[in-house]
Amino acid sequence: MKWNYGDLLDGCGEVLPPATPALIHGERVVTWSELTVRSNNLARAMLSGGAVTGDKVAIYMRNCPEYMETLVACFKARLVPINVNYRYRDDELHYILDNSDAVVTVYSGEFLEHVSVLGPRFPDMQWIEVGKNYEQLVTSGDGKPLGVERSGDDMLFIYTGGTTGMPKAVMWRSEDVWHAMQSGKNA
Numbered sequence: 001m002k003w004n005y006g007d008l009l010d011g012c013g014e015v016l017p018p019a020t021p022a023l024i025h026g027e028r029v030v031t032w033s034e035l036t037v038r039s040n041n042l043a044r045a046m047l048s049g050g051a052v053t054g055d056k057v058a059i060y061m062r063n064c065p066e067y068m069e070t071l072v073a074c075f076k077a078r079l080v081p082i083n084v085n086y087r088y089r090d091d092e093l094h095y096i097l098d099n100s101d102a103v104v105t106v107y108s109g110e111f112l113e114h115v116s117v118l119g120p121r122f123p124d125m126q127w128i129e130v131g132k133n134y135e136q137l138v139t140s141g142d143g144k145p146l147g148v149e150r151s152g153d154d155m156l157f158i159y160t161g162g163t164t165g166m167p168k169a170v171m172w173r174s175e176d177v178w179h180a181m182q183s184g185k186n187a
Contacts, residue, residue, distance in 0.1 A: 003152050010036075054079075058082045083159055094121065137186060
């Protein structure tokens with residue numbers, strides 16, 4: 001069986017009652033119906049902006065519903081999400097975007113100062129700012145599933161930091177993550 005996060009998330013959106021909470025952040029609740037529509041619309045926006053299967057999407061924000069919506073959109077569109085520590089500034093941020101070969105960066109408006117310094121160094125980057133153009137992208141469209149065939153080979157990158165110098169990318173296949181979550185048991 002090929003296992004993929006995008007398929008799992010699409011499946012949840014199809015069978016859970018629409019008003020069921022999917023994300024809860026403080027007083028804010030995003031239902032499964034809303035998460036499905038918003039993530040599908042964002043996925044389409046990134047693809048129509050030029051991203052293709054396997055392209056990297058840097059996610060530069062604190063924990064918030066938009067972070068998870070972007071992560072879900074990446075899985076659904078077969079894009080590779082890249083976590084960017086919200087504490088990273090100019091040099092570290094440049095390193096991550098360059099090292100990961102990101103083609104899209106979704107970031108919180110609070111980091112505009114750091115992102116705008118890097119803009120000229122990444123002229124082909126698709127920049128999506130939460131608090132500016134993000135909301136228009138997630139609310140534009142019909143929110144229907146993308147209808148793409150996904151693979152257990154679709155990737156997830158996790159950048160780790162620490163005492164060994166610059167962050168390193170740990171690459172996981174979707175199917176491998178599934179097996180690791182089952183303590184190594186094959187489904």
